[in-house]
Amino acid sequence: MRDYIPGMEVRLLPHQLIGVSWMVDQELHSPHKGGILADDMGLGKTVQMIATMVVNQPKHDDEHHSVLIVVPAALLLQWKEELEAKTNGMWEVHIQHGKDKIKDPHLLAEKDVVITTYHTLNLDFNIPKDVDPNDEMAWLKRHGGPLSRIRWYRVVLDEAQFIRNRSTRCSRAVAMLRAKYRWCLTGTPITNTLADIYGYLRFGHFRPFNDWNDFNDFIAKMQLEDAPLAGQRAQTVLMPLMMRRRKDATIDGEPILKLQPKHIELVTIDFSQDERDLYDMFEKSAQIQVNRYIRNNTVVKNHQHILVLILRLRQVCAHPYLILSETDDFADPTALLGSEGDKELARATKQMGPKWVSSLKKRLLDRAVAFETTLENDGSDIEGMYCPRCGDVSMESTSRVLSCGHEICEECVQYLSTSEIEHNGVFGNNDEKENLRAEKEFETAAAKGLRPCPTCKKMQDLRPNAVFLASAFMPTRDEVRAAVRAARRRPHSPPPPLKKKPKLEIIDISDLESSSSDGDSDDSMPDVSVMLKSSPRDKGEKTLSKPLKGKAVNRNSKPRAKEESDVDSDSELASDVPKKGMGKKTRQKSNKRDSSEELPPAPDANLLATWKRGGSNVESSAKMMRMVAYLKEWESTGDKTIVFSQWTSMLDLCEQIFSRHGIRSLRYDGSMSREAREYCLAQFRQPGGPKVILVSLKCGGVGLNLVSANRVINLDLSWNYAAESQAYDRVHRLGQEKEVFVKRLIIRNTIEERMLALQETKLNLAGAALGEGGGGKLDKLSIKQIKTVRPSKSNLHTSRLTKLAQLFGMTKNNNRERDRNRQQNEHHV
Structure with missing residues (x-):
């Protein structure tokens, strides 16, 4: 093919x-009629x-004849x-x-190319819940939005990772x-996990693995x-469907893309002594609480608190104000300050009105009770645990309640309030007069x-002033416990049934990121009930419902280092998992709280006051001082710099620090209108x-495309490096004329x-x-070569709990490292 x-x-x-040749061949000569173009950014x-397309x-x-392109x-x-x-x-193009x-x-079908957003597409596929799944396509043909009623020549999903979570409306x-x-x-x-690729397979109708x-x-x-075996199998499935080239790939010995070098440096910073104390x-409070959950086999029930x-641990690393501005109650970081909740x-x-408040509180209590009792039965995901718009896990600290009583995350409130109104253009299915009335009401409301x-x-x-903090209405843990006990005393009066979302069999504690579809929010956290759930093969068993009997040995794995499996009572795991041969009396004794489980003393009032200051009086954190x-x-x-953070509240603090040091800056976040964002980028690109x-x-x-900058400072890690890498490639791409320097700031001896x-x-x-990176280049496998390996269930559960403990710094290795660093700090002082 000519250039x-x-x-x-x-x-x-x-x-x-080469890529175009492959894509055309996929369309004209392959049974797949499409595929996945996964080249580097x-x-x-x-x-x-x-x-x-040409x-x-x-x-x-x-x-x-029409082509549909779906984009952010x-x-x-x-x-x-x-x-x-x-x-x-x-x-x-429309x-x-x-x-x-x-x-x-x-x-619409008369247009050659139609470009739309994932959110607009969702609206056109808004199928009522009472429609039978077998009748959904027929319903869409009659009542769906225009995008759903057209047969397209070609559909293209840009930034297709938006559909990776199979449970979201967008992916479906x-x-x-x-x-x-x-x-x-x-x-x-x-x-996130290998389950990410299922969304692509289902969209592409790539058989047989488009069936879950x-x-x-x-x-x-x-x-x-x-x-490793799962990775090999995934590579086998993807091989005929996907083309992927990295930026460092070569053709005939020459790099496929001549870009300036990119230097990524992990910068490890020490807390100030005040920050370390906080x-x-x-962390000690968190360790004690998580340790109790592990000991009592209630990790899943308390997943929201975890x-x-x-x-909170991650936010303290950025700046203590991020948590102290919401609460200084170290024993219960989910709580609002009493006065704020009362207000x-x-x-x-x-x-x-009081009736609205009482009804909302009762509904949230019923949901909490049903959530606990349902988890005991089958561990399914409960509707209401996710933001209805973006699909992120709902959290008390970021969840908001609208006047209709429904919940939505804080970022989606900001987005909807500053974005153009979305609607599928269909106003009811009644007579023309009624439809016109509904449309007029809609337009009047939109104008307001x-x-x-x-x-x-x-x-x-x-x-x-019309949106409320969901945390003010949430039941306390004591209220939930009392309601659960009352429900259990009434076996014939179960809690109100809740609609369940489809089961998520994913995966493990390494999956610590919410699988949102419409965006990657790191403010939203992973669902531990999913991460610690037993393998779908283990039917009838609950992941944490029974004591584990001894240490199972995986014959396919090599012996692990001692610190990886050694765990003890309050800052580790082993004594929390009853061992084989342990009698009843011994188990009872081991469950007693010892002195090391006492909560640490409350921080000094002056210390809290210092780090609670916001606005122009904000104290500079260790990361902020290094950034400045x-x-x-x-x-x-003369270089320009992008500063990334996942928390807009952190960006607020950075603006105050910049003002103090005379640093001119701009800001780009989801609360801004599209016009404001475009103006911001135009200002940044000006010399x-x-x-x-x-x-x-x-x-x-x-x-x-931010090639006008060539330096990046990332203030906080993402749960998966891919999200960070995408951000860094806003500057490292075609058009960049300078070397690129990236600083990833982390705090030593923390989460x-x-x-x-x-x-x-x-x-x-x-x-x-993908046949690259740490996984190595893998050969194509035949089905006969792929064998099923089933290690012990107990070993799987113990491994998951160990990873949870490691994350909170609860293993002997973590403790030794903490003591060593503390001694070094004292020596430097």
Whole structure:
């Protein structure tokens, strides 16, 4: 194939020509009729897709001619501009989004190319819950939105990792699209577990593994039992479907892309003594609490509390204010300060009435009770545990309640309130007069700034004074315990039934990231009930419901180092898991709390007051001081810098510190309107503009081109390195003329160091499936070569608990390291 393709206005690079040739062959000569283009970020997946569209255009006898491209909202205009510029206006391109949406599917199908967002697509596939699954396609043809009622010539998913969680509405919706050809474009096909690839297989109708049962039996379950074998199996499945090239790949000995070098440095920082004291006290409290859950086999029941503990430990590493601004109760970090909770309840009672408050509190208590009792029965996921819009795990600290009584996460409230209103354009299924009335009411509400609730679709006021903190209405643990005991005394009066989400068989404690589909939120935490659940093969058993009998030996593994398995009573695991031969009296004795389980003394009041200060009086944390030192050092170079954090509250503090040091900066996050974001980026790209931009990782991790910067500071780790890598490649891509320098800041001897091991596990797993990195290049396997390996169930459970303990620094190895570092600090003082 020549480097010039008729119809294209640009010449393609050699690796891009190879990619287009493969893609066209997949469409015309392969039974798969599509595939996964998984080149590294910056290698030109967009231009390869456009060239494929040019080469294999619809023929006159093709019944369907339109191409649908689904993208994150930030990439709508970028895709339209790329299509028009690179093909000289060959096609009529329409953006199906916001006010420009075409409601008539026949008119929409006349467009050559339709670009839409994942969220808009969700709206067009909003199937009522009472529709039988077997009747869903028929319902969509009659009542669905325009996108669902068209048969497309080709469907393209950009940033396809958005569909990796099979349980989200987004992932299910794209699988229901009807099309001749189907393509996934993603630079990070596996970010969390091997189950990520199922979303692509289901969307592409790539048989036989587009069926969950087949995929689960062949790959997902095996990851629990033999991760290397599961990786090999995944590679076998992906081999005929996927093309992936790394930036360091070569053709005829020459690099496929000549980019400036990228230097990534892991910078380990020591806390100040004040920060170390705060962190150690909080970590000790967390260790004691988690240890009790492990001992009492109640880890799953208390998963929400554990998630908050993990989040808080990470936030202390960034700045203690992030948790002290919400609560200084180290014994219960999930609680609001009493006065704040009381104020929120009083405000809700005044605005909504006592009946509304009582009804909401009763519903949340019923849900908590049903959650515990349901977990005891089958461990299924409960509806209400996830944000209805983005799919992230709901947490008390970030969950908000709308006036309709439904919950939504804080970031989605911000997004909806600042974004254009979304609707599928269908106003009821009644007579024309009634439909017009409904449409008029909708437009009137939209004009007032109202937005539809993602759950009930009723228009809601999303201004701060009309939204409430969910934590103020949540039952206390004592209330839940009392209600559970009362429910158990009434065996014939079970708690109100709750609708269950489909079972998630994933995976293990190394899966510590919520699998949100519409975005990667690290504010939302992993579901421990999923991570610690027993293998789906272990029917009838609960992961943590019975004592483990002794240490099982995995005959397929090598002996592990002593510190990996040695655990003791309060800061480790072994005594928490009753051993074989332990009598009843001994078990009772071992469950008694010893002196080392006493909570640490409360922090000094002056210390708390210092780190609770926000605004212009905020105290600089260790990470902030290192960040400012780097920015001052780079000031004379003229280089521009991106500062990433996952928490917008951390970005708030950074702005205050920058103001104190005279550092001009810009900010880019999800609370800004599209116009404000575009203006911010334009300012940053100007040669004389500010040299620093603060970016939230969730909002700016994909789709942006920020080659005007060549330096990056990442203030906090992501649960998987792929999310970080995507963010770094905002600067390391075509058009970058300088060397790129990335500083990843972590705090020594904290949860952040332990997270690095989890990142490495995920990278190695992805490498095994993709035939690269830590997984090594794997040969193609035949089905006969692939054997099932089933290690002991007890060994699996013990391994998961050990990983949980390691994460909280509860193993002997962690304790020795902590003591060693403390002695070194005392020596330096």
